Amino acid sequence: MKMPQTMERPLATVDVAIFAIVDNALQVLLVRRPDCAGEPFPGCWALPGGYIDVHKDxxxxxxxxxxxxxxTGVRSPYLExxxxxGSAKRDPRGYTITCVYFALLNAELVTLDHSGKVEAPTWQPVDGDGVRERLGFDHATLLAAALQRLRNKVEYTSLPAFLLPESFTLSDLQSAYETVLNRAVDKSAFRTRxxxxxxxxxxxxxxxxxxxxxxxxxxxxxxxxxxxxxxSPRGETG
Amino acid sequence: MKMPQTMERPLATVDVAIFAIVDNALQVLLVRRPDCAGEPFPGCWALPGGYIDVHKDxxxxxxxxxxxxxxTGVRSPYLExxxxxGSAKRDPRGYTITCVYFALLNAELVTLDHSGKVEAPTWQPVDGDGVRERLGFDHATLLAAALQRLRNKVEYTSLPAFLLPESFTLSDLQSAYETVLNRAVDKSAFRTRxxxxxxxxxxxxxxxxxxxxxxxxxxxxxxxxxxxxxxSPRGETG
DNA sequence: GCAATAGTGTCTATGAGACAGTATCCC
DNA sequence: GGGATACTGTCTCATAGACACTATTGC
Structure with a gap:
């Protein structure tokens, strides 16, 4: 086996799928890829992310x-x-590995930095397995995986609570569940649960x-x- | 932001926690770290793994x-x-990122390569959150995480079926569940489910x-x- | 018949889902 | 009172768990 010093090292990045409820809809935070020469997928949208800084992180x-x-300026989101x-093909600059996180937070806590940059992050409504905009790299795949994990977990966890502010009513909570699940749930059963x-x-x-x-x-x-x-609606379990 | 070419790249590895039922007990496949100078954790046990080869993988x-x-020689395990x-401290050779997989397979399919090497892989019985032997790196943490995921999933998935041979009886399957869960389950409810x-x-x-x-x-x-x-045993759902 | 394991039936408690009903607020 | 939303009660049905029962083999 080769020594680590002589091995060709892949690039390592971290990407984050950040979800919040904005305008009563599930939305994900996206940034625009810079339009400069040499940058891959110029002008496309992408999940926020970037290289791991071995000195900072x-x-x-x-x-x-x-x-x-x-x-976002947010310091204490739900982060998972x-x-x-990882593959040689997902980034034209070479073999990269990305570690993807997904975050849930309350949109009211977010202060988007719109200081004139092209890369200004923007909320984009979730539509089916992704968003309407075209995403760069394999981020459509990553986002679809995040959505699948989120929707799956919402069926049996308290995750939607992390989309709400500090204090909330049971109706707020139910509404958050319904927004993510994209279907109505029974009020009585919901409250009991x-x-x-x-x-x-x-x-x-x-x-x-x-x-x-x-x-x-x-x-x-x-x-x-x-x-x-x-x-599970009656009889859906079979 | 720095250009990727000038960024210091972390080392990237993959480790695998391979589980099987051997002697009616859940066991995990471990290798011994080489005892040569310069190798970290000499003589310790570790999960099988190593550097990502950007040309092969x-x-x-x-x-x-x-x-x-x-x-193991096995080509079609359950792999998840x-x-x-990732951190600067988990490997003395520098900042490393490891991507950990866990595999379930039928021990009968495994042919352990004991060709005189010190690193010969060996089955080690799972004991609580890990094994009795001392593990190198942070592999005790990784193994504990794998065990937690496994035990958790066994409660609501068909995972133990992947520990069995091609064909098996319902009693075999129940036994696999009981081995992983480390508790008895009711036969009638089990078969119905x-x-x-x-x-x-x-x-x-x-x-x-x-x-x-x-x-x-x-x-x-x-x-x-x-x-x-x-x-869930009656009333445990609280 | 006996031992041992495979497989089934019966009872009960739990709790989800459906939905109607009651409570509490402002106007 | 009326409208709207918050909250509760009641009914039914599915199914897990407990456990006892029957079935099928070799000896």
Whole structure:
């Protein structure tokens, strides 16, 4: 076997699929590829990401956090490693490995940096397995994988709670689930399940409203909770 | 931002946690680190793995497959990406990123290459979150993560089927589940669940035995199946 | 018949889903 | 009161788990 010093090293990058609910729709944060000569996929959209800096990034997760912070200003999102993709062909500049994370956060916390750059990050609505815009590299594949993981996990975890602000009502939470799942869920079953899972607690406050005020809740735990069953309309399990 | 050509590139490796049932126990395949000077963790045990060869390995999965084939001779295991770990400290030779896979296979298919090398791979019984031997690098962490993923998934997937030979009885399958879960499951509920999931089919043959012969089954699909609920002893769902 | 394992039936508790009903707010 | 949303109760059905029962083999 060759010594590591003589091995040809692949390039290593981290990409992040950042999701939030904007305008009652699930959206993902994308950046535009620079239009300069020598840059691959000029003008295309892409997931925020870039090279691992072996001096700055203590770990892969730290690198993902850094990139997320740089684009959104958010410091404490839900962040989960999705997986890694590597091949000689996914980037024209050579063999690359990318480690992809996906993040969930509350859009209100985000301050997009629109300081005149072409690469200004923008929310793009999710449409089916991706977005309408054409993505560079294999990012359409990465985004599709992120969406699949997200939708899959929403069926049996408390993930949508991370899309909401600090305090929220059960109706807000249900709405977040319905937005991600793209289908309605039964209110009674939903509330029973959420309260049984014991991951939220009442703040003691109510949300003022023109109609009956709703109790406000907050997360009891910062880690997602697994439910013992998936959401499933009657008879869908067979 | 620096150009990729001038960036310091981390080393990229792939490691594989290969599991099988040997002597009615869950075991993992480990290799011994070479004892030469300059090699880190000499004499320690480690997960099989090594550098990505940008000329040989078309993808990360291809690289994992190659390493698995080199150690076991097996060509079609169940192989799943577990995740990636990267930091400056996990390998004394510098910043490394490792992409970890876990594999499930039937021990009978394995031909261990014991051709006099020190690095000969060996089955080691899983004990709690790892093995009794001391592992080099951060492989104890990686192995613990693999075990956690495995045990977690076994609760709601057909993964243990990949630990069995081509054809097997329902009792064999139940035994595989019990070995991985390290607890007994109810026979009736187990059989109902397995047959309802519709991922196995009778071969038409029976297993001869000193007692009542059992029907033999084979997998209908090569991909794992998800069950709508986890295994859970009455009242454990809280 | 006996031992041993394969396979089935029966009962009960749980909880999801469907949906209707009640409660509480502002106007 | 009326409209709107928050929240609860009731019914039914599917199925997991517990456990006992029957079936089929070799001896």
């Amino acid at each position: 203590a770990s892969l997760e730290a690198c993902a956090m850094r990139k997320l912070r740089e684009k 490693q999705l997986g890694s993709w 959420m309260l049984a899972a014991d991951f939220i607690e009442p703040t003691g406050e109510q949300r003022a409203s023109v109609t009956r005020p709703a109790l406000l809740y907050r997360l009891k735990v910062r880690t997602p909770v697994l439910f013992p069953r998936t959401f | 078309a993808s990360l999965e291809a690289c994992a497959m190659r390493k698995l084939r080199e150690k 990406q577990l995740g990636s770990w 397995m047959l309802a999931a519709d991922f196995i089919e009778p071969t038409g043959e029976q297993r001869a035995s000193v007692t009542r012969p059992a029907l033999l089954y084979r997998l209908k699909v090569r991909t794992p199946v998800l069950f709508p609920r986890t295994f």
